[in-house]
Amino acid sequence: MRHLATWAILGLTLTFLIGPFLIIILAGASDTEYLAFPPQGLTLGWYFKVFTVESFRASFVLSMALAVFGTLAALLLGVPAAxxxxxxxxxxxxxxxxxxxAPIIVPGIIVGLALLRYMVVPTGVTVTAALFMAHTALVLPYAVRVVSSSMNNLRADMEEAAVLLGCTRLQAFLKVVLPNIRGGVLAAFILGFVTSFNQVPVSLFLSGPGVRTLPIDMLAYMEITFDPSVAALSALLAFMSLAIVFAAERLLGFSRYV
Amino acid sequence: MSDAFVKLSGLTLGYGRTVAVPALDLSIREGELIALLGPSGCGKTTTMRAIAGLLDPSDGTIEIDGRDVTRVPANKRGIGLVFQSYALFPHLSAHENVAFGLRLQKLPAEEIRARTEEGLATVGLTGFGKRKPAEMSGGQQQRVALARSLVMRPKVLLLDEPLSNLDARLRLEMRTELQRVQKETGITMVFVTHDQAEALALADRIVLMREGRIEQLGTPADLYARPETAFAAEFMGFENIFRTEGAAVVSDKGRLPLAAVPQSPILAWRPDAVTVGEGPHEGRVAAASFAGAHREYVIDSALGPVKADAAIELPEVPLGGTIRFDLPLATARGLAA
Amino acid sequence: MFRNTREGLALALPAAIFSTLLFLVPVGILLSEAFRGSAGGWSVQGYIDFFSEPLNRTVFLRTLKLGLLVAGTAAVIGYAAAFCIVNLGPKTRGKVFGMVVLPLMISPVARTYAWIVILGRTGIVNEAITGLGLSDTPLRLLFTETAVFLGLLQLFLPLMIISLVSAMENIPRDVIPAARVLGASWIEVFFKVILPLTKEGLVIGGTLVFTGALTAYITPAILGGSKVLMLETLLYQRVNVSNDFVSASVIAMILIVMSFSANLLLKRIATARS
Structure with a gap:
């Protein structure tokens, strides 16, 4: 009886959380010209179509670049700080x-607007540069937090031991600290990457001609067309995020750090 | 052999109100095994860290083998330190841990291998090279830490509470091990401990520290038999320490007459120096415990509690029972005020 | 070795300076904008103007209402789900917990888009309704508060469950059986044992969900559109449609103040109970 209730509650909760995601996968495979569920017939056409949409390709590259380099920059600032x-x-x-x-506390849309108005407009910094800095700032708190927590378990006397054995401070960091927080740094990178890649509000105002992150581009596309390609793209992106997280979990037990 | 292989002169550690060690002078002989003994906060660890170069003195100098190393950074000082936590590198195997410092010196690979093997052999860990620290027992980890320092052939080897993290059996084993290694290598060793039994058993000389100053310095036999202050006596197991007034010892609680007027302002007795079963004084047994070769009593007397060991042959006195005892002048240790 | 303060600052300051210049300063200027009177000097006219407009008041109250509703519902579902999860066997527990966390890694655009599929004119719900003959014409389910509520709840529920699970994991093992043996009903167990022992998790989860719901953009934009504006979408409209930066500044301040006070209030409640 207890068992039944437990699984009923969990079943409903998980359906609510994960069901919609399963629905998009199918909706993206609908052979209708408009969004329909359940799909009348199945096709992979929309899944292929998204790769041919020029703006999706450009914005995917931009989002990728922002996520990778923004996160790297955040780690470069965040690891020493942590x-x-x-x-x-x-x-x-x-x-x-x-x-x-702070960047985690202030709503993203405000940050985007503030940067547009007080940095891009007066200083002439390009929107791309502003996006890059905004994404770096956005990821910074995660980088500091995750790296900090993996450094917590690392006793300072290990570095002292390394120094007494002849290391310089930098060598001690590279040879003793870094190998032992590698998991945390990688976890921070993945968390930062996913956060940055999926980020909308910060990027909302920071877009210009030809400069749009993928989620913003999807929002814009949705306003014009109503075909299942956005569903297909959503499903693909979700798979990409999941693949990354699964790989990370397999490789280094990612969830320990989140 | 130099009489001042390690020489601390006017060594001051800490600043302003937080001076942990004010102007310490200490000379350590080459090849000596020295214990820095004292309660926590006495400055022993701080002093050790300063010798290693992990802490900059605010004043004074540190000389090692005739060279002033006060401003030499820790990684160039050539001093080994075995940390209380061992501080092994968890991502490296035992072999790699021991080879760590040698590799930094860019020695030929063959020499590194040979010296690492030799180091592991010295501490009895041949064949354990491939293990990671997490796969070893505490005792084995400490041996790796010891080997890691020894292979660097340091001028001085410092050990921070080397036995405190080990269980009783391992502690005895490691104690003999340390003595053996020291005799074999002839290295100068300084170890820090709060355990007087450890210091007495291991050290050639003991530096008893209190609040950043040296309270007494001497051989274990010296310190054990002839503590000079009440602090030293207490640390060395003199559990009955009383002031004297004329031909009597006094405490906050009361007084007991002595056979004659003593010369020292303070007298101290170990429990086994108190006579039990006969004597001019009387008290009640407040606590009693059997300790094999003797019985330990806490006697509630006019002075307050007196701790006394009674020979096992004497009849047992029950709790609350009356017991006769004496504080003989002959077995008392006189202390300075 | 780590006493050299200058060294430590040299390592920590680049991040702090970056964060200050890119974050605190621009956001600070933006927030100050509403206080700058048209004639120079300081004024609160911007705030008075903002709140004298009925639409703005509606949007403000709606945002507050939806935020509270989402946080409250998430707490109820969250307690039930978290209690079930911590009582699972270790293996199943990891899997179920993983399934709760996973959605967080998926793009909110994707997650919100699913609701269009479900609630749209040709979506699953309408197909069912017309199929069963309950209605001849499809119902308007999108662009309603309900749609926004569902979208937000789905988006932020995992945060509440995670917070509550980790809080419940810290409840000493035998406390609940002990309370039962002492004669407490399940309702008493919940209010007298579980709730007091997990209130910190509730505070964290509640803050995360409430703040998340207040500051979400995608969900109200996609599921609410211009019919169900929330503060974030209103801000976007004010800037993009009417170039009204004073309103934007006011909204920004409201959002920040609401997030902070939610956190403070919940903390206050948590400490007052003990």
């Missing part, structure tokens, strides 16, 4: 932490 906040007794450490974590 290290310093963990190892050193810094004055105003709490403030530093808050400042670095």
């Amino acid at each position: 290290y310093a906040l963990n190892r050193y007794d810094l004055p105003g450490a709490e403030t530093l932490r808050t400042v670095v974590a």
